Amino acid sequence: MKSEFSLLLLLSIIVFGAITVTNAGGGAPGGGGLRPNFYRFTRCPQAEMLVKALTISKVRSDPTLAPKLLRVHYHDCFVKGCDASILLDTVGTNQSEKDARPNQTLGGFEAIDNIKAQVEKACPGIVSCADILALAARDAVSFPFGRNLWEVPTGRRDSRVSLISDVNGNLPSPFSDFPTLQQLFAKKNLNVNDLVALSGAHTIGVAHCGAFSRRLFNFTGKGDMDPSLDATYAGTLKQQCPNPANPATTVGMDPQSSRSFDTHYFTILNQKKGLFQSDAALLTNADSAAIVNRLQFPRNFFFEFGRSMVNMGNIEVLTGTAGEIRKNCRVINPLA
Incomplete structure (x- = not known):
């Protein structure tokens, strides 16, 4: 190596x-x-x-x-x-x-x-x-x-x-509903298309059980399960993440495809297998649900994801003489 x-x-x-x-x-x-x-x-x-x-x-x-x-x-x-x-x-x-x-x-x-x-x-x-x-x-x-x-x-x-x-109030939460997500993205000059496309990043990687265990065991505070989650998938998740959740346990965000950057995330959304409440929320709005369907096609997803990543990468950037060029990313440069 x-x-x-x-x-x-x-x-x-x-x-x-x-x-x-x-x-x-x-x-x-x-x-x-x-x-x-x-x-x-x-x-x-x-x-x-x-x-x-x-x-x-x-x-x-x-x-x-x-x-x-x-x-x-x-x-x-x-x-x-x-x-x-x-x-x-x-x-x-x-x-x-x-x-x-x-x-x-x-x-x-x-x-x-x-x-x-x-x-x-x-x-x-x-x-x-x-x-x-x-x-x-x-x-x-x-x-x-x-x-x-x-x-x-x-x-x-x-x-x-x-x-x-x-940090508080600026990061999208896995527990958010659609209006909350839409409002937060709008504050960053990102639209619904950006919201859905960027959510496609959930096609790779893992999540800790605590980010979704409430959907499995206590969705409304009455020991119930989120009805928007596929029951069979919920059963699998309960086996992987028994209650109470172990903070160290993780599961793939996209079942059967969590190491591949592809359109499978949008397929499972329509199967009610989105891991987070924020994933399921994309189907509760007509416009975002239509975008979910459109992004199941690889050509559409890769184009829209790339465009939305550029949009996100433009948020409140420092350029010109603003800020600094750090020598070490973990610490600011000492003042001259």
Whole structure:
């Protein structure tokens, strides 16, 4: 694995080393919003290829990394924008976003740390943690397809602030009904199409029992089961997650297809096998239910998911001279 990684790194540097550098300054160019191939015109033109090579190497050895990185990217963007604030550790009594309950089951931070360290060795102080996270999430999911499933406009900068208090009310909850989800997405300038398409990320990865056990054992507080959940599927889930739920136990979010990024999620939704209450909620609105049906076709899903990922990746980004380019994704840079 070490030799494979070294080869990927060397190839990345060789391939991109000949690109003409038009900005020889010390940091990323100033100016407006995100744009494709942002780093091509910096002192790190190989940035995106380097992140891709490192990410692919890691996903090859750990296929569970793809949904982890995708989820971290989601949780970053929905709280104060895609600014890598989710990556900051708590310092002293100032608790960061990581400590919020919905974020305590996130994973993949070490992979981002390692990618950032390698990128810093190649070109220090140029590539933001926010861009690395956005690129790595895309590259990890796209790897099995041999092509990018969506383009990632880059040029994000990193926040110097991460507060646990900012998480509440900003992250979509697995317990949410449709109006709540629609309102939250609208606050982020995302529409119903984005809501349904991005929910398709539940086609890969696992969930902890506590995120859905209420649907199985105490849906209305009377020891009942959620009637919108298929009874046979509920029986299987009860065997995997007996009451009370073990916090460490996980199940695949998409039965029989939790390691494959595909359209199976939308098929099981119509079979009343969506794992979360928020999944089932997509069928309670006529517009979103119609989108669920449309996204069962791979061509539709991959196109809409990619477009919605770009939309999500634009939420409240820091660009130009805002924020900073962190040297270590877990801590802010010391003030000069």
